[in-house]
Amino acid sequence: MHVTVVSPVQAVFDGVADAVVAPAYDGLVGILPRHAAFLTLLGTGKLTLRQGATTTRLQVSGGFLQVVQGGDTVRIVADRVDQS
Amino acid sequence: MAKPRELRRRIKSVQSTRKITKTMELVATSKLKRAQDRVVATRPYAAALAEVIGDLYAPELAERFPLLRQPRVPGVGRVALVVITANRGLCGAFNANLIREARRRIEQLEGDGAAVDLHLIGKKGITYFKFAKRPVASQRTDVGDKPKPEHAAEVMDPLMTQFASGALDAVEVVFAQFKSAISTPPTTLRILPVAPPRAAAGGSGRQQAVNYILKPSAEAILEQLLPLYVRNQMYRALVETAAAFLGAQRTAMKNATDNAGDIIELLQRTYNRARQAQITQELAEIVGGAEALKG
Structure with missing residues (x-):
């Protein structure tokens, strides 16, 4: 599925991932392909994007995560994104 | 002879x-390129935020959120006007144009019977309004060529609090819109009350949002995202003005x-x-x- 991560300053990540683990406001959520349409607030924590054997980790805080209808596009719009 | x-x-x-002047032109050109990239880089975030807020927004929510509260009588009350100018000159009529737009807006608002609080960002605006002997609510000069989201938050957060408590009836910003390196018209933008971004095409937003699993709820999400949207508008105004300044300076130095x-x-x-x-x-x-x- 296609994943984008954007912060107010720039688009941080734009690519493909097999799995996303994101820190929602009330705990971690895992997103796999074909997830139902979903919109949740983000808390503060580590965002993990897994693609095959490679993993990208980002520190995010605030904003929201959206799984667009169809479940093959995930948008993470965070108030703060730091490389970790 | x-x-x-x-x-x-x-x-x-x-x-x-x-x-x-040649050297200044070259310096401005190279800084402009990076400033332009920063303007472009802010767009995905703003677009995504606007789309989701547009989807979640419903007119009946307007009364529940202080940031969406429309003024009872348009024009009357207290308006905060944030005026962004550059810290430096040697950029042609750039700062003068911004100040002229600000004065036009102040006259218009005061003509409608509103009280105007001035919040100045940038040395040139501060110098002018000091010369015009106009009281100023706040001023700062630390933003410079590379505005950060933190700057926007520092400017907007107190204004949002005042707006939410009812002490302010509107917040507007005068900035230079960055259309291109040579077209940077001074613009007045109303940040508060938030004008809800139009819902994405294909049905009024509410229906689209219904198909989503929303956590915790549409109201709670909107409550969290509205301040981000407001801060982001201020951040973009700062970034665009910074880029517009460098564009104006490059043109002025090229002419010189x-x-x-x-x-x-x-x-x-x-x-x-x-x-x-x-x-x-x-x-x-x-x-x-x-x-x-x-x-």
Whole structure:
């Protein structure tokens, strides 16, 4: 599925991932392909994007995560994104 | 006719001016490129935020959220006007245009019977309003060429609190819109109350949002995202003004360099003519002297 991560300053990540683990406001959520349409607030924590054997980790805080209808596009719009 | 030595001195002076303006032009050009990239880089975030808020927004929610509260009587009340200018000059009419737009807006608002609080960002605006002896609610000069989201938050957060408590009825910002490096019209944008971004095409937003699993709830999400949207608008105004300033400075310095070139050409020609005239005169004197000795 296609994943984008954007912060107010720039688009941080734009690519493909097999799995996303994101820190929602009330705990971690895992997103796999074909997830139902979903919109949740983000808390503060580590965002993990897994693609095959490679993993990208980002520190995010605030904003929201959206799984667009169809479940093959995930948008993470965070108030703060730091490389970790 | 001016003395050749005088002319030489002026040529040298204009040449060094041209060297300075040329350098400033090059510096502004290279900074502009990066500032332009920053303007473009803010767009995905703003677009995504606007889309989701547009989807979640419903008119009946407007009364529940302080940030969406529309003024009861338009024009009356207290308005905070944030005026963004540059810290530096040598950029043509850039700052003057922003200040003119700000004055126009102030007159308009006060004509409608509103009280205006001025919040100034940038030295040039501060200097002007100090000269005009107008009381100012806040001022700062630390934003510079590379605005950060934190700057926008520092400016907007107190205003949002005041707006939510009812002490303010609107917040507007005067900034230079960055359409391109040569087109940077001064613009007034109303940030608060939030004008809900239009829902994405394909059904009124509410229906689209219904198909989503929303956590915790549409209201709670909206409550969290609205302040982000407001801060982001201020951040974009800062970033666009910073880029517009560099564009204006580059244009101004390019014109100055071209003008200096014209002046040098003119002076050089005058100098050559003066030099030639002097040589001709000396020759005539020598020939005249020789003739006198012969006779």
